[in-house]
Amino acid sequence: MPTILRAKCIVVGDSTVGKSALTQVFHSDGTHYPKNYTLTAGVELLVKAVNIPDSNDCVELYIYDSAGKEIFYEIVQKHWDHPSVVMLVYDVTSETSFDSCAKWLERVRSQKPEMQFPGVLVANKIDLDQRRVISPKAGKDFAQSNGLEYFEVSAKEMQQVEAPFYFLANEFHKMYKERLEQFKTLA
Amino acid sequence: MFDVASSKAGAQVVLATSADEEYPPENIIDGSQDTFWVTTGLYPQEFVITFQALMNINTVRIQSFNVRKITVGRSVSNEPTEFELLREKDVESTDGQLQEEEIHCGGNLTAQHLKFTIQSGYDHFATIHQVHVDGNAVHS
Ligand SMILES: Nc1nc2c(ncn2[C@@H]2O[C@H](COP(=O)(O)OP(=O)(O)OP(=O)(O)O)[C@@H](O)[C@H]2O)c(=O)[nH]1
Numbered sequence: 052m053p054t055i056l057r058a059k060c061i062v063v064g065d066s067t068v069g070k071s072a073l074t075q076v077f078h079s080d081g082t083h084y085p086k087n088y089t090l091t092a093g094v095e096l097l098v099k100a101v102n103i104p105d106s107n108d109c110v111e112l113y114i115y116d117s118a119g120k121e122i123f124y125e126i127v128q129k130h131w132d133h134p135s136v137v138m139l140v141y142d143v144t145s146e147t148s149f150d151s152c153a154k155w156l157e158r159v160r161s162q163k164p165e166m167q168f169p170g171v172l173v174a175n176k177i178d179l180d181q182r183r184v185i186s187p188k189a190g191k192d193f194a195q196s197n198g199l200e201y202f203e204v205s206a207k208e209m210q211q212v213e214a215p216f217y218f219l220a221n222e223f224h225k226m227y228k229e230r231l232e233q234f235k236t237l238a
Numbered sequence: 239m240f241d242v243a244s245s246k247a248g249a250q251v252v253l254a255t256s257a258d259e260e261y262p263p264e265n266i267i268d269g270s271q272d273t274f275w276v277t278t279g280l281y282p283q284e285f286v287i288t289f290q291a292l293m294n295i296n297t298v299r300i301q302s303f304n305v306r307k308i309t310v311g312r313s314v315s316n317e318p319t320e321f322e323l324l325r326e327k328d329v330e331s332t333d334g335q336l337q338e339e340e341i342h343c344g345g346n347l348t349a350q351h352l353k354f355t356i357q358s359g360y361d362h363f364a365t366i367h368q369v370h371v372d373g374n375a376v377h378s
């Protein structure tokens with residue numbers, strides 16, 4: 052029997068960076084890309100199971116696609132208690148969205164400061180090469196100094212969309228295995 | 239008075255919200271502190287112990303790790319339904335050793351089932367190593 056782990060994955064970042072596009076592309080296995088913008092009002096929950104390689108285990112990701120618009124923040128925040136893993140998204144064509152990353156991270160960390168949780172920084176819309184203003188180096192540096200894993204993706208081109216989700220699921224699973232080793236020493 | 243929650247006494251864990259077959263919920267009542275049940279992510283997490291018969295409960299002792307808040311409910315019906323909250327406990331965090339909580343019920347409290355709900359934890363994963371319930375069967 053496979054072991055099913057459950058992780059709450061909150062997806063955060065400024066409005067229009069592509070959080071809903073990424074989660075919907077991932078959730079639909081690449082069959083659905085929301086071309087027209089529909090703003091997320093509050094939080095949308097999507098669930099997707101990820102199989103962990105070289106094991107019988109699977110991680111069910113409870114993905115909380117959160118609104119980036121400031122007016123929803125008060126509602127959104129209420130859904131953020133006890134996150135297991137975090138996905139922070141910005142748009143490589145928007146300097147503002149990159150500058151906001153520190154703020155979003157701070158907001159997430161203020162939820163549960165004593166618990167360590169795996170996180171990724173996702174640079175989206177890399178298909179818009181001509182309009183790109185945030186370099187890979189700037190993204191990597193920010194990720195590194197904040198303990199996040201860095202990914203470049205395009206929801207539109209369905210490029211690398213699964214990678215950050217898989218990474219988070221695998222990190223969560225790894226953490227579980229590590230904790231089990233600790234638990235075995237307790238008695 | 240003896241441990242009415244042990245599998246030797248005919249008790250069973252009839253429900254648990256996490257299942258890793260290497261760490262099954264039966265470990266909670268197997269009489270050994272070495273084995274445990276582990277939660278596999280998110281809270282709340284729950285398990286229900288059903289006794290062999292209706293019991294008078296004196297003390298409930300819980301050995302755990304990473305549990306922050308736990309509630310205990312009892313039911314006197316045949317089926318594990320209609321639970322009534324008995325106690326809510328904030329558990330201190332421990333480092334490298336098991337948490338121990340005791341709940342005194344006075345001895346005239348009856349239960350057919352006890353439901354334990356881990357409301358929150360100090361980490362993503364928590365364990366229950368052992369639940370011990372001092373009590374005896376209600377003679378009618
Ligand atoms: N070119 C391009 N456009 C994208 C990409 N990802 C998303 N978009 C577009 O960007 C717009 C906003 O995407 P959403 O996913 O709705 O943005 P969001 O972050 O969920 O926004 P809020 O819900 O307001 O927080 C939509 O029109 C998408 O089609 C991408 O990788 N490349």
Ligand SMILES: [Mg+2]
Nearest residue numbers: 070071090091
């Ligand atoms: Mg959205």
